[in-house]
Amino acid sequence: MYGNLSVIDAQPLDPNQVDDPELLAEFEARIARGEKIEPHDWMPREYRRQLIRMIEQHAHSEIIGALPEGTWITRAPGFRRKMALIAKVQDEIGHGQLLYSAAETLGKSREDMIADLISGKSKYSNVFNYPAETWADTAVIAWLIDAGAIINQVANSKGSYGPYCRALERICQEESFHLKYGYDNVVTLATGTPKQREMVQEALNRWWKPIMHFHGPPDTVSVHTEKLTRWKVKMASNDEMRQEFLNAYVPKIWDLGLTVPDPNLRKNPETGVWEFSDPDWAEFKRVINGDGPCNRERLAVRRMAEEQGRWVREALRKPDMKYVTPLS
Amino acid sequence: MTIQSLDPRVTRAAIPQENETEMAPIPPLDQLESYEVFHLETRGDHPVHVGSLHAPNPEIALLWAKEQYGRRSRTVSIWVVRTEDISVISVEDADIFATTPEKDYREAKGYRVGGKITAYKRQNTTEP
Amino acid sequence: MNDTAALRDLLLRMADDELIIAHRNSEWTGLGPIMEEDIAFSSIAQDKLGHSLGLYRILESLGGAEPDAVAFGRSEGEFRCCQLVEYPIGGYDFSLMRHFLHDTAELLRYEMLERSSFEPLARLATKIKGEIKYHLFHANTWIAQLGARGSEESHARMQSALNEVFPLALGIFEPSDYETELAAEGIFPGEAALRGKWLETIAVTLEKGTLILPSLDAVTPAYGGRKGYHTEHLKPLLDEMTEVFRIDPSAEW
Numbered sequence A: 001m002y003g004n005l006s007v008i009d010a011q012p013l014d015p016n017q018v019d020d021p022e023l024l025a026e027f028e029a030r031i032a033r034g035e036k037i038e039p040h041d042w043m044p045r046e047y048r049r050q051l052i053r054m055i056e057q058h059a060h061s062e063i064i065g066a067l068p069e070g071t072w073i074t075r076a077p078g079f080r081r082k083m084a085l086i087a088k089v090q091d092e093i094g095h096g097q098l099l100y101s102a103a104e105t106l107g108k109s110r111e112d113m114i115a116d117l118i119s120g121k122s123k124y125s126n127v128f129n130y131p132a133e134t135w136a137d138t139a140v141i142a143w144l145i146d147a148g149a150i151i152n153q154v155a156n157s158k159g160s161y162g163p164y165c166r167a168l169e170r171i172c173q174e175e176s177f178h179l180k181y182g183y184d185n186v187v188t189l190a191t192g193t194p195k196q197r198e199m200v201q202e203a204l205n206r207w208w209k210p211i212m213h214f215h216g217p218p219d220t221v222s223v224h225t226e227k228l229t230r231w232k233v234k235m236a237s238n239d240e241m242r243q244e245f246l247n248a249y250v251p252k253i254w255d256l257g258l259t260v261p262d263p264n265l266r267k268n269p270e271t272g273v274w275e276f277s278d279p280d281w282a283e284f285k286r287v288i289n290g291d292g293p294c295n296r297e298r299l300a301v302r303r304m305a306e307e308q309g310r311w312v313r314e315a316l317r318k319p320d321m322k323y324v325t326p327l328s
Numbered sequence B: 001m002t003i004q005s006l007d008p009r010v011t012r013a014a015i016p017q018e019n020e021t022e023m024a025p026i027p028p029l030d031q032l033e034s035y036e037v038f039h040l041e042t043r044g045d046h047p048v049h050v051g052s053l054h055a056p057n058p059e060i061a062l063l064w065a066k067e068q069y070g071r072r073s074r075t076v077s078i079w080v081v082r083t084e085d086i087s088v089i090s091v092e093d094a095d096i097f098a099t100t101p102e103k104d105y106r107e108a109k110g111y112r113v114g115g116k117i118t119a120y121k122r123q124n125t126t127e128p
Numbered sequence C: 001m002n003d004t005a006a007l008r009d010l011l012l013r014m015a016d017d018e019l020i021i022a023h024r025n026s027e028w029t030g031l032g033p034i035m036e037e038d039i040a041f042s043s044i045a046q047d048k049l050g051h052s053l054g055l056y057r058i059l060e061s062l063g064g065a066e067p068d069a070v071a072f073g074r075s076e077g078e079f080r081c082c083q084l085v086e087y088p089i090g091g092y093d094f095s096l097m098r099h100f101l102h103d104t105a106e107l108l109r110y111e112m113l114e115r116s117s118f119e120p121l122a123r124l125a126t127k128i129k130g131e132i133k134y135h136l137f138h139a140n141t142w143i144a145q146l147g148a149r150g151s152e153e154s155h156a157r158m159q160s161a162l163n164e165v166f167p168l169a170l171g172i173f174e175p176s177d178y179e180t181e182l183a184a185e186g187i188f189p190g191e192a193a194l195r196g197k198w199l200e201t202i203a204v205t206l207e208k209g210t211l212i213l214p215s216l217d218a219v220t221p222a223y224g225g226r227k228g229y230h231t232e233h234l235k236p237l238l239d240e241m242t243e244v245f246r247i248d249p250s251a252e253w
């Protein structure tokens, strides 16, 4: 098939699709060879469904993730921090834009994704349902939440779906700024006045639990099938990512003389595995199901932005416009 | 009662605590039509496809492409084109590019004259 | 350069304008009407913060305090920004109209300053030319789009925003006590000259947006800001902006 895109526009998810075994074998062989899947390739129903869900959630996490840090955008202390925070939050919106485009290539429009976000039908990263109570919280978020996200994003950038990988490559380049900015911010506070040090320690205490939740429930309870791993949709297990995170960042935290609010956190010298207390998976569940400190505010703000911006978007629409899926 | 937020911007926006009604449905094309963006890093380079965006017309697409794809890296020019206007041979049909390998007549490596020259020299060299 | 008071006054009004409008524009970051536009407006805010920083640095070189102390350490009465920039962001119509009227004046001002006899200012003007050119490209595109090419609602909104913002924008050109010195020394030709050019320039764009400029005789320019008299909006803005900085102004943040 070649020609105008309308001919090969993305297939929306067809819940009744029955996967042809021959096509499935070809698809799996392609992935096994390390090749990427591109938007117009045949793909199993479940692959399309899982990827839409995953990329969409990732996109939502970027634009909702702009809110906790955005809390301090008008109060950033000093020129450099003020400019950097605007740039950082701006990047996150940019990530949202890139990811929505990637998800669109799988056949769901940005409008539908945003509607599902606001109605609560579609999720985003749990951590953004926690408040940024002080300036120091933004430092901890930019350093450690972004660090957690990078581990996840680097893993996913080696996945099988071309458009997602390409978006993640761009995103990861910017994330290195976020990480450095956040670290610089934490170090400045931790090595600053006693008051600043206290601020950053308290922020770390507040954020530790969400940080431990960031990569999701332990592998023992998290259900993702071997199939998603084989299809290179799920690229690293939750526990693997959490271990990688702890290994890289706990020493850096300790190095600053900061403490982690978990007396049981330690790296087992024999196994090399980090051990920690139960980070309250019951709370994780509660928050993900809508009952966190900021869930309602986050969605209400997103809805406000949509509603107040509507006249602008209406003024830009033309009757002869036609939707086509972004190319890649 | 409106939301009292840690974010002063949100408090100022006076968002109701409880939304009485569902949000009005988002109409199709609320996010506008699609454009593909090509980025030129240096004069003399090939423009490279870097991604897409939604915009109402080429003018605004350029404005936004400049930001989304040109704000962080060296850029001398940006192109945008309506996604709809792009014609594509789908990767699904990559096999149409797979022609038979016996086409060395159009490759540099298909032409070796060294042997002929050596043979010629051997034949035509008179013994000293 | 012997008349530093005149020069300082000019630099301070420009720097304060840039700082406060940047701060206002940044309030849209993450909350804009369309993702792509959110990114664009956030860049403009960053650029403007950079411009004000550049100006405060020049002030520092004339014996002033360092930029953070000046931006985050002064009380309301010490600010020399025009009242236009102090107003809350309102809707996107208000913010865009302010952006358009302010940035047109900004572009023309820096064009004049490229020929300033005061070297550091001339250099800065040249350095940031590209950014301001882009800001105006952005503003002009939006005025045309929402005015002439948009919906009935967007046209009506932009017209009423224009009616509201125009008198405030005239406050940009509030004459200073140093107009003659600045002109005589070739530093800056003066607010009146700038205003004349501005009126000509905005007329062209507004016409493209089919928007009608209120008659000059019917409006009162919002003066006062250049002399330290501000609206009720500036103090809360500064309190908010400096909240963290004030925890310990001597600390490194």
Ligand SMILES: [Fe+2]
Pocket: A062, A091, A092, A095, A171
């Ligand atoms: Fe991000």
Ligand SMILES: [Fe+2]
Pocket: A065, A092, A145, A146, A149
């Ligand atoms: Fe992030």
Ligand SMILES: [Fe+2]
Pocket: A092, A146, A175, A178
């Ligand atoms: Fe980030």
